Amino acid sequence: MKKYIIAILTLSLPLIASAQKPSHQNNKRILYMGATAHIGNGETIANSAIGIENGKFKLIANATLIRIDRSAYDTVIDISGKHVYPGLIALNTSIGLNEIEAVRATNDYNETGNLNPSVRSVIAYNTDSKVTPTVRSNGILYAQVVPQGGLISGQSSVVSLDGWNYEDAVYKADGAIHLNWPSMRIYKAWWAEPEEKQVQHTGESIQRIHHLFADAKAYASQSGQPEKNLHLESMRGLFNGTKKLFVHCDYIKEIIAAVAFCKENGIKMVLVGGTDAWMATELLKANDVPVVLMGTHNLPSRDDEDVDMPYKLPFLLKQGGIKFAIAAGGFWQVRNLPFQAGTGAGYGLTKEEILTATTLTAAEILDIDKTTGTLQEGKDASMLISSGDIFDMKSNSIEKAILNGREIDLDNVQNQLYNKFMDKYGFDRP
């Protein structure tokens, strides 16, 4: 009887402890052999050898061509038949800032006021969110945590999606400031203000932005210590190249205005959204502005547009020679990032190109490509092992994920509920 009780307790333990425990650094040297490695830069290695030591990739090689020294590793794991990818990087998310959309107490992504360049998302990032494990179990290992709302929403940071606390999770802090470019089209919609009001408000908003950046630029160029202003202080990095300005807009006029604005101010710009970016490829290319596309699972923005426009958009940018990443906004929705990208491969991109758009290019845009974004020697050992193509929902099956050298727990609250009720009904888990 006692045994029976203990057995039940043991069985149900993982169900009660629903939060996933962050993993410890593994100092063992591990070699993974035989998988198809998708490097992230467009290349693949059919029979790969991937060596990890001290949390970094020590070896990325073609085992068919090179003799691999297995003795240099504590463990050698054969993963032939599997696919290995770099961990996916999710741009422009509110992961950790939002737990339940409709419950105000769980919403920490939108500070009051219009100009908030000083607010920092990273300190609000909730490492204990129940949502995050459901996202990383689909292959997303890093996320840009972005504040929203107003004209200037604040500063974003990049986090690893596994950590005890935000200081532990942060991968690059405060690297970008987010500007929502004022709408430059007159809307006719059930929610829209009268047309003259819209024109007036846009004008005023653009003036406010110009004014703020002029002040910030002057502030940043002053020698000595000026009278401290948190807004202007936080914007210093924009003018010395240590911070990027992520400009969120979609309409072609807004894109043109934003590019000119950043050029004028000598600011590194990233365009987020960019529904109309296909009309502006020359401009974006000439000014070296990368684009963060907010997925492909969107409707065309105009009735007359090609019904497939959102699916084709990544391909059109590629044709235009634009550097682009594919993102999936929101928080719980980010788990569909591979499929948002995958859809683009049905419309002109190759599968390796969509991988680049969710790894290497994302890393470059976030200035973390020195340490992650590809399977390359010397970079942080972050990778996914899947039994099938991760970009297709019918084959996406992440069996193991390694984040900065640590194998992370792929369980999540939904999986636990699945087990709990499969058990209730006496069904076998497939």
Added chain:
Amino acid sequence: MGFTLKFNIIAVQPTISMKINAIILGIFVSLIPIVSVSQTTFPVNGIPDKRSSVYVFTNATLHSDYQTVVENAMLIIKNGKVEYAGAAIEIPKNAIVRNLAGQHIYPSFIDPYTEYGMPESGPKGDKNKGPQITSKTRGAYSWNEALKPEFEAHTVFDINSEKANEFRKAGFGTVLSLRRDGIARGTATMVMLGEGPVHEQVITERAAACYSFDKGSSQQEYPTSEMGAIALLRQSFLDADWYQAGGNKAETNFSLEAWNKNKSLPQLFETNDKLQALRASKTGSEFKVNYIIKGSGDEYQRAADLKAAGNKFILPLKFPASLNVSDPYDAINVSLEELKHWEMAPANPSLLYKEGIEFAFTSYGLKEVSEFLPQLRKAVLYGLPKDIALKACTYTPASYFGVATTTAALKKGYAANFIITNGDIFKSSVIITENWVAGKPYIIKNTQVADIRGIYKINAGKLAGNILTITGGQPYDLKGTLKEDTNSTKVSVSYSENILQLRFELRTAANKGVWSLSGYATAKGFKGTGLNNESASIAWDATRTGADTTTIPVDTAKIETPEWGQLTYPNKAYGFKQFPVAETVLFKNVTIWTNETEGIITHGDVLISEGKIQQVGKNLAARNAKIVDGTGKHLTAGIIDEHSHIAVSNNVNECSHAVTSEVRIGDLLDCDDINIYRQLSGGVTMAQLLHGSCNPIGGQSAIIKLRWGQSPENLKMKGAPGFIKFALGENVKQSNWGDDFRIRYPQTRMGVEQVYIDAFTRAKEYEASLKSYQPKAGTIPPRIDLRLETLVEIMNKKRNITCHSYQQGEITMLMRVADSLGFKINTFTHILEGYKVADKMKAHGVGASSFSDWWGYKYEVIEAIPYNGAILHQSGVTVAYNSDDAEMARRLNQEAAKAVKYGNVSEEEALKFVTLNPAKLLHIDDKVGSIKVGKDADVVLWNDHPLSVYAKVLATYIDGICYYSVERDAQLQKEIAAERARIIKKMTDEVAKGGGEVKQPSFRINKLHHCMDDEAH
């Protein structure tokens, strides 16, 4: 401006022969003045000024009605009535005679849709104070503030001189006045546009009963939607019948009394677009009412359907303004739909005429009434015959409201309501000079002036002996030139009340500057004083030296007959020029996902024709079939979205009451929604369009096929069973609506159960009372209640429930409520915690229509899991995946694939989640949902494995008709680009020419509906 009519008073002694003629004609007798004193009830301050002069208008071109023209005609009027109209006859004694040679007389226009003389509607109250459940109207009137049939326009009508003047200037003599407030708006009154007293202007007190779908100033919650307005109208018809049949013994209700009293009047319905017109027509015809519909101007887009509906129309002549599309970045925000409508709207009347639809015109909607005539001419330019245009301004509106035998024509005994023009009214240069209302003249342009056109020698200070030429098309429309050496200078000339005014600006050095001269006529010419270029006072004179010989150049600029692009169905991007027809197609060597026991057939053939699947097998052959090579491709049944809100106009939620089973989504179908086409491109062939989720018992669903281009009624699947939306959880409790919404019952899960029990208890009692009623004298018949009728249908298993649900407790509760009442819940939709009660659901026999992987958006989905579908499926529950979202719907195949990822459902079964299983849930699986001989040919051809993220739809067939194919789509994109470019150029040219109204383009965002929208309003 002062004015004198130059009448020639003639007193002719008639000769014998003239007398005889007149007697034969029977005219003379009637012209003998009958001495009768007209009486009034109202005292007059001062000396009464009643005149009974006889006016005779000679030599005019008389349009005695819209189709009869008499040249050199005579019109005789007296006491406000026409005495004679026709060929010239003897002029009666003591008549005031006007020679109208060269001028035209038309019956004055009748505007059948105005707010003339109505008081301003009261201000809308403060809407931020939470819901108003009951009416605040005092007295025994309707329960609903939007029903005001008791209102009678004639009781508040008063003359508005300023407005009357505007109408008269535009050619109107009579208007219908109504108050545009409410769904039932009460009666309208027919009035003339004369000046006082008001007692003499009202022609017909109660001329029409007016309706709309807009609740107007009502602050009451119900109805929040157009389908609620339709339901309210339908219930009102029934209530009024009940009231008449004895209900008035049970209650006193002045609104129902008025409704019944108004039944005998012409019924007039205001609509905002062609689809509303179809809805109004359908609503009326159910109760044998054929509304006169006040249209919106886009009726040409569904002319055949409107013709079939059989209503008469009142059409506005407001045509869309040009848009400033010279900036291509602005132009891209303008849709082809807007461009096409801009181009075609002026042809609306001519196209409806060709369709055989009867219509009258209204100035309603024009910024200024004065635009009416120019717009009328534009309609004629766009192909409307002139007589029909006149008819629509005169006879037709009169005939609608029973005054065609007293006005709208110039015949003996008719009201002397007419206008005088200086030519054919359809010529752009022609103006209305006079408007006579009930025999009283209102002068718009004084044409009775002396002709001073000629050549004059002018002396004015430094100017000596210069030649002034006064010329112009009419004596009252003058211009001049002044010769100064070899220079010719324009002179502005006006001659009024015998005062001549000249003004000109000279350029030669000595005389440079503005000169202005005023003077009076002398025997030789003119004489007067003025100011020279140095503002010094000078005397001047001008001596006539000869007649003006200037020939006025005839405007020879050819007026181009407008052309427009082809009408498409719908009239926007991706519309059909011709309705497509069912094809005979043989798909060869294709992978067939049959959804039947045959499973997945590789290298198979499928033959479709006459809208059905004819053969499924291998090595099929068929004569006359279009062969589609399916090598490497996949053929599946069409995707069926069990939970959709596309193709619905305006609003999918009637949020006012906890129970709104009387409202019907099927009343609001929007066949023009571009999302129909977009979803065809994702392989969707059918959808259940559900009411929203803001009340425990919502409205009735519509089950449609995505027949792009067809009318709303043709979207509906014939023979599909009835469904209704129920809802549980946060939305019905208004949990996320803010603090103003804490009143409507229920606010908790506890209350939700009580709502159901109460609703069905009342429905049971209702059904019993209907069954037990024995009609006999003195008993009050039961009142038909549309809300309860629907609930009775549910209890009698004639209507199925699709219930929005998340949390397991509520799910069980509703099954138990249904069990206790002896019916079943058909489908739980969303059902994100279904996996917790899969066994109970299986036992109840209810199906599940879920999201693949949604969660995180509200508290009640905190335990939603993407394995839900797999567990329910494994438990033996029929599982579908739906979209509830216009975007997701077009890749439901990808959502189905997630059932493979989360829970390892087999690929074959996963595809059924979006094809056969929703068909089963909708009880239409005998017709659709699989590739089986005899079923509807609703099939989709894919370029790849249909569950793959890389798969793309190549063609979508419904009933064997190809509604989407990649080839046609590519062709259409080219045509759309060309058509856009053509119209944008035309519009840019038009804007450059100037004249018309020009607006900045705006970016239209149409509302996309989700059932979790917390739509209060």
